[in-house]
Amino acid sequence: MTHKNARMTVLSVLLPASMLLLSLGQIGQYFSRHGIFAKLTARLNDNLSSTNIAIRDCSHNYTINIMSLNPVVFYLDNFIKESEVQHLLEITKNEFDDSRVFLNGQAVVDKSYRSSQSALVDIDDPVSQCLSQRLKALVGNVQHEDTERLHLVKYGVGGYFNLHNDWLTRPLEATGKDGSPRPYNRAGSVFAYLDDSCTGGETYFPEVQGVPDNAEGTKFSRSSTGKGLLVKPRRGSAVFWISAHMNGTGDERMVHASLPVTSGTKVGLNMFSIYYLDTPLVGSMKGQ
Structure with missing residues (x-):
């Protein structure tokens, strides 16, 4: 394989990967600006917390x-x-x-x-x-x-x-x-x-x-x-x-x-x- 062909092969791999990372970064920024990550995390923590408390709380009448x-x-x-x-x-x-x-x-x-x-x-x-x-x-x-x-x-x-x-x-x-x-x-x-x-x-x-x-x-x-x-x-x-x-x-x-x-x-x-x-x-x- 020539040096030129090798460069083209690397670029053909890196370019789509870079575009994917850029897209994921933009999606992450959007989620972050609108507080979506925080809401999802809070909801998950609430669910885990309520389940954990319900099981581990031994008090009962x-x-x-x-x-x-x-x-x-x-x-x-x-x-x-x-x-x-x-x-x-x-x-x-x-x-x-x-x-x-x-x-x-x-x-x-x-x-x-x-x-x-x-x-x-x-x-x-x-x-x-x-x-x-x-x-x-x-x-x-x-x-x-x-x-x-x-x-x-x-x-x-x-x-x-x-x-x-x-x-x-x-x-x-x-x-x-x-x-x-x-x-x-x-x-x-x-x-x-x-x-x-x-x-x-x-x-x-x-x-x-x-x-x-x-x-x-x-x-x-x-x-x-x-x-x-x-x-x-x-x-x-x-x-x-x-x-x-x-x-x-x-x-x-x-x-x-x-x-x-x-x-x-x-x-x-x-x-x-x-x-x-x-x-x-x-x-x-x-x-x-």
């Missing part, structure tokens, strides 16, 4: 309806904020897998006993941290050092969970600060409703008695037999109960089931307040 004192069962009206509900549903929408049950200390899939799908939430998620704090505050004086990871569960048509108790016959283990295993079990349970676009799917406690026949039917009621407690799915609300006696043994009266969904979809949220077997269940915790 809810009301408690006492359904039973012996055993302890509360209805938590509006326990989870709508922004928290939407966040949890969004981050887990592609994470669901067949739900498992504990049999002989092992977590296994048994669709004859439980037909649903489950998804876990990372403990570092901001909503997870907020809800952990909210549950600890609700439990109060009962040992509340830690909570299990949030556990979403989805029931389609025909989905159900047979009678079971959240207290486990074989304690699980966490790792202590010194690296040694630390056995624990579940004390307080919250089951919240994130999607109530269904019929059926009530949470049923056959051994919880005393709910009056004129109970708030849109939230909870007696069963059709006149005995037991039925809690109905309502988005954002929840039911809370204590699964263990104060000596750390399981309370068999808290056996419960998820009744079959007859249409639509129910998405719930399991939250478990755990207690360590090396620390009194009620009263001061070690080191405090």
